[in-house]
Amino acid sequence: MTIRRIVSLASRSIFRNKVRSFLTSLGIIIGVGSVIVMVAIGQGSQEQIRERIASMGTNLLMVLPARGPNQINRLTLDDITTLRNEASYLSATSGEVRLSENVVGGNGGTDADTYWSTSVFGVEPDYLSIKQWNVGTGVFFTEQEDSDRSKVAVLGSTVAAKLFGTSDPVGQTVRIGTAPFIIIGVLATKGSNGMGNDQDDVVMVPLETALTRLSQNRVLDSIQMSVVREDLMGAAQTEVTAILKQAHKIAATGNADFNVMNQSQIIETASSTASTLTSLLAAIAGVSLLVGGIGIMNIMLVSVTERTREIGIRMSVGARRRDILMQFLTEAIILSLTGGAIGILMAIGIVWGMSSWAHIAAIISPGIVVASAGFAAIVGIFFGYYPARKASNLYPIDALRYE
Amino acid sequence: MAIIELSGIKRHYNVGEVTVRAIRGLDLSVDVGEFVAVMGPSGSGKSTLMNILGCLDKPSEGSYVLDGLDLSSADSDEFATIRNRKIGFVFQGFNLLARTTALENVELPLFYNHNSSRRDQNERAKRALSAVGLGDRYGHTSAQLSGGQQQRVAIARAMVNDPAFILADEPTGNLDTEMTLEVISLFQELNDAGITIIMVTHEPEVAAYTKRIIVMRDGAIISDRPVENRGRAAADLTAWKAQNAEVQV
Numbered sequence: 001m002t003i004r005r006i007v008s009l010a011s012r013s014i015f016r017n018k019v020r021s022f023l024t025s026l027g028i029i030i031g032v033g034s035v036i037v038m039v040a041i042g043q044g045s046q047e048q049i050r051e052r053i054a055s056m057g058t059n060l061l062m063v064l065p066a067r068g069p070n071q072i073n074r075l076t077l078d079d080i081t082t083l084r085n086e087a088s089y090l091s092a093t094s095g096e097v098r099l100s101e102n103v104v105g106g107n108g109g110t111d112a113d114t115y116w117s118t119s120v121f122g123v124e125p126d127y128l129s130i131k132q133w134n135v136g137t138g139v140f141f142t143e144q145e146d147s148d149r150s151k152v153a154v155l156g157s158t159v160a161a162k163l164f165g166t167s168d169p170v171g172q173t174v175r176i177g178t179a180p181f182i183i184i185g186v187l188a189t190k191g192s193n194g195m196g197n198d199q200d201d202v203v204m205v206p207l208e209t210a211l212t213r214l215s216q217n218r219v220l221d222s223i224q225m226s227v228v229r230e231d232l233m234g235a236a237q238t239e240v241t242a243i244l245k246q247a248h249k250i251a252a253t254g255n256a257d258f259n260v261m262n263q264s265q266i267i268e269t270a271s272s273t274a275s276t277l278t279s280l281l282a283a284i285a286g287v288s289l290l291v292g293g294i295g296i297m298n299i300m301l302v303s304v305t306e307r308t309r310e311i312g313i314r315m316s317v318g319a320r321r322r323d324i325l326m327q328f329l330t331e332a333i334i335l336s337l338t339g340g341a342i343g344i345l346m347a348i349g350i351v352w353g354m355s356s357w358a359h360i361a362a363i364i365s366p367g368i369v370v371a372s373a374g375f376a377a378i379v380g381i382f383f384g385y386y387p388a389r390k391a392s393n394l395y396p397i398d399a400l401r402y403e
Numbered sequence: 404m405a406i407i408e409l410s411g412i413k414r415h416y417n418v419g420e421v422t423v424r425a426i427r428g429l430d431l432s433v434d435v436g437e438f439v440a441v442m443g444p445s446g447s448g449k450s451t452l453m454n455i456l457g458c459l460d461k462p463s464e465g466s467y468v469l470d471g472l473d474l475s476s477a478d479s480d481e482f483a484t485i486r487n488r489k490i491g492f493v494f495q496g497f498n499l500l501a502r503t504t505a506l507e508n509v510e511l512p513l514f515y516n517h518n519s520s521r522r523d524q525n526e527r528a529k530r531a532l533s534a535v536g537l538g539d540r541y542g543h544t545s546a547q548l549s550g551g552q553q554q555r556v557a558i559a560r561a562m563v564n565d566p567a568f569i570l571a572d573e574p575t576g577n578l579d580t581e582m583t584l585e586v587i588s589l590f591q592e593l594n595d596a597g598i599t600i601i602m603v604t605h606e607p608e609v610a611a612y613t614k615r616i617i618v619m620r621d622g623a624i625i626s627d628r629p630v631e632n633r634g635r636a637a638a639d640l641t642a643w644k645a646q647n648a649e650v651q652v
Contacts, residue, residue, distance in 0.1 A: 005514065005521075009514070016502050310501075313498045315486075316457070316498070317486065317487060317515065317560065318484065318486045318487020318488070318516065320479070320483040320484070321483075397459045397460055
C-alpha cells in the first residue's frame with residue numbers, strides 16, 4: 001500500500017468518528033498548547049531580563065576586581081588613565097565606586113524628615129553615556145567639577161521622590177554622610193534592572209569627590225567602558241585584559257587580579273535563572289502531553305476492539321498484518337499530529353491574547369513549535385504502536401467471528 | 404482441471420488437555436466451473452473446511468494445492484496475498500464495512516492489491532457492482548441497502564479481484580425466500596459464466612441449485628454426489644414473485 005492510500009484510509013476512518021477523534025486529540029491539543037504557552041512565557045520573561053540588561057548600556061564592558069581569598073582590589077584611577085591612553089577600542093571610560101550612605105535633607109518627600117539609605121555612586125561624566133542614561137532635569141557634573149572634587153550630586157528619580165516628592169530638588173542641598181552636597185540634577189527614570197533592583201534608587205557624585213570625601217580608600221569598585229562597535233567586543237576585552245595585566249605587572253599567562261566581563265556574559269548569568277524556570281514550566285506542561293498520549297492509546301485500544309470485525313473483513317480480503325499495523329499506526333499519528341497542529345494554533349492565539357490584553361511578555365520561538373510538533377508525532381507513534389500491533393496480531397477467523 | 408486439491412487433510416485443536424479433531428482425514432478435488440454445496444450438521448467440520456479452503460486456517464496435516472500452488476509452506480503474508488488474489492469470500496452476515504459506501508466496500512480487495520491503479524480500481528468496482536445489478540447504488544451505505552442487496556454487494560466484492568473461486572459461507576442464512584432466490588440466481592449466473600463456487604449451506608432446497616453436494620459428518624466427507632434435475636433460481640424467483648403478487652391481489 002502506498003503512503004497516500006494509507007493516509008486517505010486512516011483519515012476516512014477518523015472522519016467517520018468525528019467527535020471521538022476530536023476528544024482523542026484534545027489531550028494532545030491541550031498538551032502541545034500548554035507546552036508552547038509555558039515556554040513562550042518563560043522565554044518572554046527571559047527576553048525581558050535581556051532587554052533590561054541591554055538597557056543598562058550597549059557595547060558595555062566592565063572591569064571588576066577578582067574575588068576570592070587573598071585577592072586584593074587593585075583597581076585605581078591610574079588604571080583608568082592607562083586604559084584611556086592605551087586602549088584603542090574604547091569610546092568612553094568611567095571609574096565607579098559604590099557606597100552605601102544615608103542621605104539627609106529635602107522637603108515634601110515621604111522620607112524628607114528623616115533620611116533615605118541609598119547607594120551613592122562615585123562616577124565620571126562619561127558614565128551616563130556608557131549606561132545609556134539621561135538627565136531628566138538639571139545637569140550632570142562636568143570633568144571640571146570632578147577634578148575640583150566639587151560637592152555636587154545628581155539624584156536618581158526614586159531618591160528625588162523620597163526626599164522631595166513633587167517639588168524640584170535642583171538647587172537644594174542634601175547631606176550625604178557628613179558632607180553637604182548641592183543637587184544639580186535629577187536622572188531620568190530607568191526602572192528595574194531585570195534582577196529586581198531599582199536602578200533609580202541612587203545618588204551620583206563625581207568620582208574624585210567620592211574617593212576623597214566619602215570613601216575610606218582610593219580603590220575603584222569597577223571600571224565601566226563602552227566599546228566603539230559591537231563586533232569589537234571580543235577584541236576590546238582581550239586588549240583591556242592585556243593592558244591591565246601589564247599595568248598590574250602580571251605575566252600574560254598569569255591569573256589576573258580582575259575580571260573583564262562583557263554585556264552578554266552578564267546577560268547569561270542573569271538569564272540562566274529564567275531559563276531554569278522555563279524548563280520547569282515546559283516539563284510540567286510536558287506531563288500533560290504525555291497524558292494526552294496515553295489518551296490516544298486508550299482510545300486506539302477501544303477502537304481496535306470495536307473494529308475487530310472490520311479488521312477481520314480486511315484480512316479476509318487480503319490485508320496483511322503489516323497493512324493493518326500501518327493503518328492503525330497512521331490513524332494514531334494523524335490524530336496526534338492534527339492535535340499538535342491545533343494546539344500550536346491555539347497557543348499562538350493565547351500568546352497573542354496575553355501579550356495584547358494582559359501585557360504578559362511571551363514569545364513563541366519556531367524551535368519550540370517544531371519541537372512540540374515532533375514530540376506530538378513521537379507520542380502518536382509510541383502510544384499508537386501497541387494498539388496497532390494488537391490489531392495486526394488478531395487471527396482473521398476470530399476477528400471475523402467477533403460480535 | 405482441478406482448481407482445488409485437498410489430500411489427507413487433518414485439523415485438530417488443542418483446547419487445554421483435550422484435542423478436538425475437527426477434520427479427520429479428508430480428500431477433495433474441485434474442478435474449474437463447479438458449483439459445490441457443502442452440507443452437514445453443526446460440528447461436522449464444515450466451517451473448519453471452509454477456513455482451510457479460504458486460507459484463513461492451516462491444516463495440521465495434509466496438503467492443499469490451490470490453482471497449482473502448493474500452500475503447505477505459505478506464511479501469513481502469503482496467505483493474505485492468496486486470499487486477495489485467488490479467493491472471493493461471501494459470508495452469512497454479509498460482513499460489509501459499516502458507514503462505508505457500496506463502491507468503497509467493493510474496492511476493498513483492490514485496495515490491498517498493489518498492481519492496480521486508483522482509477523482502475525474504481526472502474527473494476529463499478530463493473531462488479533453493475534454485474535450484480537446494483538449499478539445505481541454506488542453511493543449507498545450498508546444501512547441503506549436491503550439484506551439481499553448487501554449480500555449482492557458482498558458478492559461483487561468477492562468477484563472484483565477475478566478470484567480462482569468464490570467461497571460462500573451460508574450466504575442465504577440471513578435472507579428470506581425472495582432474497583435467497585435472488586442471491587442464488589446470481590450465483591448460478593456467475594457459475595454459468597465459468598466461476599467456480601463453493602458454498603456451505605444448511606438448506607437442502609438451496610443446495611438443490613448447485614451442481615454437486617458434499618455432506619460432512621464428524622470431520623469427514625460421508626457423501627459426494629452430483630445434483631440431478633438442478634433447479635434454476637431465476638425461473639423460481641419469477642414464479643415465486645407471480646405467486647406472491649396473486650396473493651396480494
